[in-house]
Amino acid sequence: MASQEMTATQSSSLSILALAQEILERTQDMTKFFQANNLLSPSFALGSDDPPNNPEYRRLHADLKTSLEDLLRLIDGPRRWLRTFCCTGYDLGALQIALDFDFFHHVPTQGDISLEELAKRSGLDFDRTSRVVRQLRTYRIFEELRPRAISHSSTSLVLRQDDDVRSVVHYSLDEMLKAAADCNVSLKANPHEAHQNLNPFVTRHGVGMFEFYQKYPPKARRFAKAMAGLRKMDNHLDYLLSHSFDWSAISGTVVDCGGGNGHISCSLAQYYPNLNFIVQDSNIDMLAEGQESLPENLYGRVTYLEHNFFEPQPTKDVAAFLIRQCTHNWADNDVVTIFKSFVPGLENSSPDTPLLINDIVIPEPGVWPRHQERIVRQVDMVMLVNCGAKQRTRAEFEMLLKEADPRYEIRNVFDNGPLGLLEVYLKQT
Template sequence: MSSDSENASILRLAESILENTKEVTKYLQSSNVALPTFSPTAEELPSTPDFQKLQTHLRTQLEDLQLLVDGPPRFYRHFLVRGYEIAAFQIALDFGFFTLVPGEGDISMEDLAKKAGLDQDRTGRVMRLLITHRFFKESRPGFFSHNSFSIALQRDDEMRSMVHYSFDEMLKASAESSVAIKANPFEADSVHCPFYTRFGIPIFDYYKKHPERSGRFAKAMAGWRKMVNNTVELRDNYPWADLKGTVVDIGGGSGHVSIELARLFPHLKFAVQDGDDAMLAQGERLLSDDVRDRISFTKANFFEPQQYMASAYLIRQCTHNWADHDVVTILKSVVPGLEGSAPETPLLINDMILPEPGSKVSRIWERERRQADMVMLVCYGAKQRTVTEFEALLNEADPRYVIRKVHDQGALGLLEVYLDRGHRVNNVSH
């Protein structure tokens, strides 16, 4: 039974949910992974593509069942107060609740409030709201401790940075979306977007102006990678072992992806380029002895012609940050580097790929990509793109660009792009 069937009854959905829950349980048991609980010592769930498919299918059915059981009035009653629930989460982050609650044992409300610099009344109200969402637990009246969801943010600074940055800068910008679009209904770029309306400055200039926030942003991007395990496609869908020499990581930020690839492929060197000093400094701090002599960091502007010759150019999660005309400029700037490198040198575009209209894909899978597209709209005046849209921008940048392979099924897509030197391959491989 399709979980997207508009005629699905709650009983049939529940029966299907039971069967799919059994499949999830069987997969975990065969993988020697303990079944999930809310205990702070619970194991992490697998991040394999097979398990993610099981998760997505079950989540879709669970969502349908909840919607049908709630009905429209109750759904909207809960949906409309999510902003206030987010306020509680943001207070907990800003006042350090996730790190002040000890990893083992508990803490009294009095001590938590004192350490946070907040009164007990609001400390308790915030904590007890979060507990209803399965964050933290009140182990005994007036004493708080962690569960598996809250302790994940205590233990992982990068994941906590991702959540905090999203609630701090991005949701504030989101609140200005209609205002920004009404002011400029036919323009969209870094100065015609909700982030600019909220903060009065383009997002990248904002982080240059606020280096302390830039450092958190760098950690947040590493945290995002952990949340969606989105280096898998990059690792598995290109033959890195066949390359020799140096990979240029264009707009590579703190270089966390290059560092990971360097560990996996010790015969390669990586040159990380970025325009943000704080990002580059963060990257230097991430280096360990096993990769230190194979990774360099250089301040560079990817709108300017590429001067570095390479065995491959990687631009990862950058194109989605820019409006179409800016992406064309970025793609044009890579051409001098490709022209100076070997004829079969690839430009690897590692970014989310939206499904073409009418594609038969999972509703939740597509929603996750549409959510990311809205992030780009709010923060950058930019967008996620389909393969067709990428092709149009590449052709505008240089008609010699050709996409030879497309990998579009995972968390992120990967486009293998080459500069035609007179032996153009017209068949795009998916």
């Protein structure tokens, strides 16, 4: 993750042969990793699982993907690459059709279904059904192993079987991509100001994102499932939260502020039996989703409380406060208010009670491999579009904390992963 980006001179001197040699060597390293760990190599076989998620594999993946991307860009050239990139929206339109017409459930988990029958069951005419499915199969979403007979690929099977992951894809296309398409309209109208009620999402949907989900409870439930699905898709993001902070050194209650349906609290509760968790959120539908899906072995240890984190924190004598992937939803002045709201809770707890801010800590350009930096900056663009907000650097976090209360101090920063962790304390005299 910390490998340095190549200099401009090194990058411009790359040749396709040199890159191909790098790819061969890095593929061999990855193959050795699978063999040494008695793991099956990735395949397109139906039902094949995702590769492992550990630091060694992530390093090998980063090295290989960097070389693969560079080779692809070289052999495509700028014009061909731009043509492909700018047309991605049409392919996503095909995927949204498949979701809205429920193609994934109409195709059986075993065997296949004729295109004619798929069209009949979905309620879409044969012509457009076949065109959509055949475009998706070029991405290995669905298969057509026999003429006009559609079966699942490993990717489409995941979208059939995993409601959380399907929700990620569906909400991204149904709400977010539409908002992104109105970026130019929104920013031209307000080029110097952005916040929860002034951003491309509002331009598209008429209200801010959180008001939107209060207005449409079924979409709020899908959004809650999507947040759980994103955790499955990006489960490496939990590494710093679970492994950098010493959870075993504390005992008592952890308050998970803005915790949605509580999937993070449930995960931590499974690993740390010395801790109980209170999940706070202002969205009662997300809280209800969490209560409905709470495992029986966590009854009594994970509880749910309606609370708006802009209001003073009512909970006292706790082991830690956690706010995860929330600050990036809000403009700077709102984040200052959020940080101020924690002060009463921290003042009424031990001086050793931390405020844990689990969010992306934006790196300096070129410190991370390009494709990994792209992911965190992609999330930054998501925040620009949907919330009029942003991801922040360590210095920006520190500035907002001090503005909220000069007694705040950052004691530890873990930023060697795609989702960082700031360990913050309130100095009490």
